[in-house]
Amino acid sequence: MNHADAPRAPEDPSAGDGSRRRWLITAVGTVLTPAAALIATGLLLTGPDDGQDDDRVRERAAESEWAEGITPEWMSERMGLDVPDAARSPRAAYEVTSRFDTGLLTFTLTRPQAERYLEEHPSRGRWLEPTSAQTDSAPHDFTHLGLPEPETFKKGVRYGYVCPGAAGDAQSSSGPYDTSDERCVRLYAHEYAPKRTRIYLRTHFEPGISPLPRTPSP
Numbered sequence: 001m002n003h004a005d006a007p008r009a010p011e012d013p014s015a016g017d018g019s020r021r022r023w024l025i026t027a028v029g030t031v032l033t034p035a036a037a038l039i040a041t042g043l044l045l046t047g048p049d050d051g052q053d054d055d056r057v058r059e060r061a062a063e064s065e066w067a068e069g070i071t072p073e074w075m076s077e078r079m080g081l082d083v084p085d086a087a088r089s090p091r092a093a094y095e096v097t098s099r100f101d102t103g104l105l106t107f108t109l110t111r112p113q114a115e116r117y118l119e120e121h122p123s124r125g126r127w128l129e130p131t132s133a134q135t136d137s138a139p140h141d142f143t144h145l146g147l148p149e150p151e152t153f154k155k156g157v158r159y160g161y162v163c164p165g166a167a168g169d170a171q172s173s174s175g176p177y178d179t180s181d182e183r184c185v186r187l188y189a190h191e192y193a194p195k196r197t198r199i200y201l202r203t204h205f206e207p208g209i210s211p212l213p214r215t216p217s218p
Contacts (some may be wrong), residue, residue, distance in 0.1 A: 064097040066144060069213040074107045079185050079203055080164030082122060086113055087199075091145045094212065104141055107203040114189055114197035123160025124184060130154055141202060150188035150200040159188045162201075 075092035076083045083090050087107035109117060118127070133154035142149055150157065155202040163184040188200035 004080040005028065009200075011135040031112060051065045056165075064095050067094040067096055067212045070094045071104060072107065074213055075084075075103055078103055078205075079105060079201060080104070080183070081162065082183060083107055084109060084113060084117060086110070089175060093141075093144050094143075095144075097205065098207065101207055103203050103205060104145065105132060105200075106142065106147065106199060108192075108196050108198045111191065111195055111197055114191075114199065118158075118187075118189060121162045121164075121187070123161060123187070124163050127160045129158055142200060147198075147199070147200075150190060153188075153190055155190055156191035159186065161185065 020034075044189040046087075070092050072083050072090035072092040075094065083105070084107075087109055090105070093104040095104075125136075130153070132153040134149075136153040137149050139149055151161070161184040183203060183205075185201050185203040192197045192198050192199065
C-alpha cells in the first residue's frame with residue numbers, strides 16, 4: 001500500500017475551502033520545485049551569451065585610434081582613386097592600429113555615373129555579387145562614418161578589387177590586407193535607392209607608412 005506516499009487532501013468537511021486551497025498550493029509547489037530547479041541548473045550550466053563578437057570589437061577599438069583631419073581629398077589621393085566632381089556626401093576616415101592601418105572613402109553617384117565610374121576603375125577580375133549577407137559582420141569600419149558595413153548587404157550590391165595603375169585584370173589581388181606597391185582597394189557599389197548608388201572604398205596600409213594630415217592648432 002502506498003497511500004501514505006502521496007499527499008492527501010484533508011477529509012474533514014469542517015476544514016472548509018481555505019484548507020483545501022492551502023493543500024493544493026502546497027502540492028503544486030512540491031511538483032514544480034524540482035522542475036524549477038532543473039531549469040535553474042540548466043541556465044547556470046549554459047550561461048549567458050558569451051559575447052565574443054562584442055569582445056572582439058572592444059579589443060580592436062582599445063588598440064586603435066581614428067585619425068583626425070582626414071578629408072575625402074586626402075584619402076582619395078592616398079588610395080589613388082578619384083572622387084568624381086558629381087559625387088555627393090563624400091566621407092573619409094583613417095584608422096591607426098598596431099597591425100595595419102585602414103583607409104575608408106565613400107560617396108554617392110547617380111546610377112549612370114556609378115556605371116561610368118566602375119568602367120573607368122574596373123575590378124581585377126569580374127565584379128561579384130554576394131550569395132548571402134554577412135549578418136555576423138561586426139560593425140566597425142563604415143559605422144564610424146554613420147553607415148552600415150557593405151558586407152551586410154545581400155541585394156543590389158557588387159564588389160571587387162580595384163588596383164589603381166594596374167595593367168588590366170590579368171593578375172589577382174594578393175588579399176584584403178595587400179600592402180605591396182601596387183595597392184588594391186576593395187570597392188563595393190550598393191544601389192541603395194532607385195536612382196542612386198553608394199560607392200564604398202576600403203584599403204589597408206602598413207602602420208606609419210606615411211605621415212597623416214596635421215590637425216589644425218586650436
